[in-house]
Amino acid sequence: MAPTMTPPSVADPVSLMPKKGARARPLFDPPIVKRALKDSFVKLNPRAMMKNPVMFVVEVGAAMTTVLAARDIATGAALAGFSFQIALWLWFTVLFANFAEAMAEGRGKAQADTLRKTKTETSARRFVNGSGKTETVAATQLRSGNVVLVEAGETIPGDGDVIEGIASVDESAITGESAPVIRESGGDRSAVTGGTRVLSDWIKVKITSNPGETFLDRMIALVEGAARQKTPNEIALNIVIAGLTLVFLMAVVSLQPFAIYSVAASGSGTPPTVTVLVSLLVCLIPTTIGGLLSAIGIAGMDRVMQHNVLAMSGKAVEAAGDVNTLLLDKTGTITLGNRQAVEFIPVGNTGESELADAAQLSSLADETPEGRSIVVLAKQKYNIRGREVAEHEAHFIPFTAQTRMSGVDIDGRRVRKGATEQVMEFVHEHGGKVPAELTDITERISRSGGTPLVVADRDRALGVIHLKDVVKGGMRERFQQLRAMGIRTIMITGDNPLTAAAIAAEAGTDDFLAQATPKDKMDLIKKEQAGGRLVAMTGDGTNDAPALAQADVGLAMNTGTMAAKEAGNMVDLDSNPTKLIEVVAIGKQLLMTRGALTTFSIANDVAKYFAILPAMFMATYPAMGKLNIMGLHNAHSAVLAAVIFNALIIIVLIPLALRGVKYRAMSAAALLRRNLLFYGVGGVIAPFPGIWLIDRLLVLLHLA
């Protein structure tokens, strides 16, 4: 099939919103919901709850009110119904928060179960030391350094590098991608993963990991959330909400003496009951964010996973949101990967189709993508068909790094194409002269970022083939969005500066690093970091490993070497470097969701004061009724309504916590204005109608 000249467009180029990958599940998948419901109760264990100070306070409050409700029911007190309902709703508050966390975890657990199924007991054929013989052992007995033989139809017993042979491997167990991939010794495609299956041929694999430490094991632990550690921002946020909880605890505890004083002064009413005080406390402490915080973190990791990216830690995902500079390899990320012929420019008295014909002839045996693109262009533009060369006496000269040209000797012709200097020399050797315009043309092409290939036939320079790097569709828009978000993009390429500048300009990156060696790359990362910037990059080769380790976010390609995968803090199972941009978006979304729910949670408190304070003190100071601006029915209905609203809002916000707040590429100022309006101002206003409505319902149902 002929490659087309128009590059395949990147799907959905305009939106940076993460797309759902192969691993997407519906938000409320029934089996997950079922398991989450059960886990919500398991998580009530106080020892586990203590890790979340806000919800622990709620649980303690729930326990206290339960005891009080039991006492009220036993003594037949008039407010037994009220105490009972408060206790019930406080338990619901805790359960809802647990449910959110369990839902987030459940998605990962389901994923882990699928992975575990692939981790069946396999046996391995291990080479006995120093001999060509193999012995059959259980895969679990393999140690790092062992060498095993894997043949078609067998499962690779552990992670390792291919040291001999070539095979097609089905890696769908890990990547979810059913098309087989080639694994061969040497180079950047030598890494194999335990649990994948050899489809054809055979390979010798040197095992690089011990049992229990394999990629699959780590992957299971990661998606399951077992290895989850709180991220730096999450810890800082936890400190803030724990601090606020303490402040509110003080506000509520000190309220009782003030109430005792006030009751004594007015001579009427009673100080609020413990049940009411606990209700006030639970309403004030930031339960919304406290209950959803860990769910947000887990869900963020899960979203990364849905993109088939395996993040080694939540910290890496969070760092992705902070990234200031993206280092992107030109080839494969920004451009399609191969240069393609786009134009034939004849010189002297050569005709365009004559040049095309010679170019095609010289490329017939050239299996490189560049060579093929020349044949395609000749066919499309000049209708020069492929010909049968077997009937002629043709001798093909392959390209070498020394000669820097290739071509064909056919029917007495000696057609060559290659680097300007070498081909010119070839012409001179045959006593020919090169037209002056030729160098002008090659320089013009170089300046525009293209690569000139000069075509000659013995002593005649025929013209120039213009090879061009084709920038992927939609990249320019993406870089623009990144710029709007304050992220600089730097293109890394081995090309000369002239070519690099032209491609960078065409793709719209902010900067470029030309003729980059691994050391240059490393130096660039260090320089950026010294300036206080966070750097993200992708890489696959072993020589990328140091830079991947140095970068704040290193996305290694799954096709890459083990060394690269070990060095990076994320692995893209699809090996698509463009995904780095999506990972950045997910990281930002994660932080935004936390900020939005924190702001919302605190803003909510304003309304709750207006519900609970008048209810507490109207009997003592009737004038407090003025604060009952919602016109709530009575003291009990008001307190209950506030508590119920506080519990229900957690459930209402679970989808938001799991999906993340809507993310748009815009400047921080615009983003902040939007989110402040929505979650801040909205957070102040929303509870008023909400609490009022619940109060009406309670009265209607004769519950208060």
Added chain:
Amino acid sequence: MTANGILQIALYFLVLLALTRPMGAFMARVFAGERTFLHPVFRPLELGLYKLCGIEEADEQHWTRYAGSMLAFSLVGILFSYGLLRLQQWFPLNPQGLANLGPDLSFNTAASFGSNTNWQSYTPETTMSYFSQMVALATHNFWSAAAGICVAIAFARGFARHSARTLGSFWVDFTRCTVYILLPLSVVGALLLVSQGAIQNFRPYEKFATVEGAVQTVPQGPLASQESIKMIGTNGGGYTNANSAHPFENPTPFANFLQMIFIFLIPAGLTYTFGRMVKDTRQGWALFAAMSILFFAGVAVTYSAEAAGNPNIAKLGIQSAATATQPGGNMEGKEVRFGIVNSALFTAITTDASCGAVNNVHDSLTPLGGLVPLVNIELGEVIFGGVGSGLYGMLLFAILAVFIAGLMVGRTPEYLGKKIEQKEVKMVMLAALVLAFTILAFAAVGVVAHFPKSGYWNPPGPATANLANNGPHGLTEILYAYASAVGNNGSAFAGFNANTPYFNTTMGIAMLCGRFLMMIPLLAAAGSLAQKKLVPVSTGTFPTHGPLFVGLLVAVVVVVGALTFFPALSLGPVVEHFFMNAGRLWS
């Protein structure tokens, strides 16, 4: 409210605005060690002091050493004053032969002046000798003010510096602050006040026969010299019990205007200094704007509440609207030479800044008029605030605002290029907790405490017996006292006898907590900030200089303060206001 009144408030603010930049720029130069126009005169004095004290000018301190130096200095100062007060009668300049102070009052007073609070549990005219006033108390007006400014400058350096281990030298900052800023300003201020009629002498108290034939003792003393630093250093401890309502301290409306300018002069200037230090003056103006909005809100409420007066008096047929010949409104507790607007303005200013000087009796304000000074203090003294403490207090809120809302732009929150992370958040929350905890805990214990017979700590019976009022107003009185102590304001709502061992001791502790337990965590945060690298500004950076940030900062200050104190306030001034409007009165 009258047009004249609003004009006076506007004039005050315009003068303050005009002074902010020159004052701020001057202070920035002083603390950077750059040459100023005062150098020819004071540089030799500065160098002499370094030589005398063995201070190395180029020496820099890690935050722990900076904090240690500040604490050690304050502790020595407090012990020094405690000793002097305990031994007052043996020192000179005591024409009235005033006796030694008791241990609890000495502790309270030493802690009070040492923490820039200047709460006064005593009546100065009948308690303090001229010597004590000048040596034990006025010295602290300089020292505590300078220490506060030093901490603010060190905190600002946390943002201004990057990849640095040190925050400057406390000793050098302290010397420069005193020599170039406080001393010259207080001399000029004193002379200006003397020109208005403030007295300055060492004469014994004078006795006069009144028209009625009674004999009145009129206190004398070195008032003017103490009065100017009392305002400039936002100390507020009056030479007389009547404080700035006394004609010797604050003789004329112009003197009153000067005093109000003095209070805000350094705190407002420091916002500009901060902008200069972080090399972006817009950042300083943003803080200034947030402070101004909160200031105007407070002034508007107090002024309108006081101008409207008590409706129950109007109901009795008494003229309470302003006319050409009388101010109307609530004149109880106010000096006629200041009237409604200058009393309301002074009240807001003195409680916005942690000054605490008063020119009217806050206890006599209408419920909402009295709510404002209480709220101003409870918000953490950040509306311009005390010298230094206002800036670092507002920066605390800025960090909190940036952290909570900053996450919403999808990046680790940054303020002025510094990432706000665990350490800073922890320290900031610690400081915020101290404020809420100390005020609420002490006040809560205070309203329910009951003292045994023949006890040392307090007269027997409930502590509330020390209050002059019952009901919501009584609660306000005790809440105000502890807020004033923790906020290092020092103004008294009055109506509360705090001069008992129990209240002297607890309030002394509250003042020390409110001062030093705020400063230490903030210096720790500054130390951590200074070590960080500077994140370059991009469009992904949350901008902290525009109206959006100013609005956010105001909202965070108000919401955090309101959420913490609203329950207590609702049982005090808020419900009292409703009662007043409903015609229900309390004894």
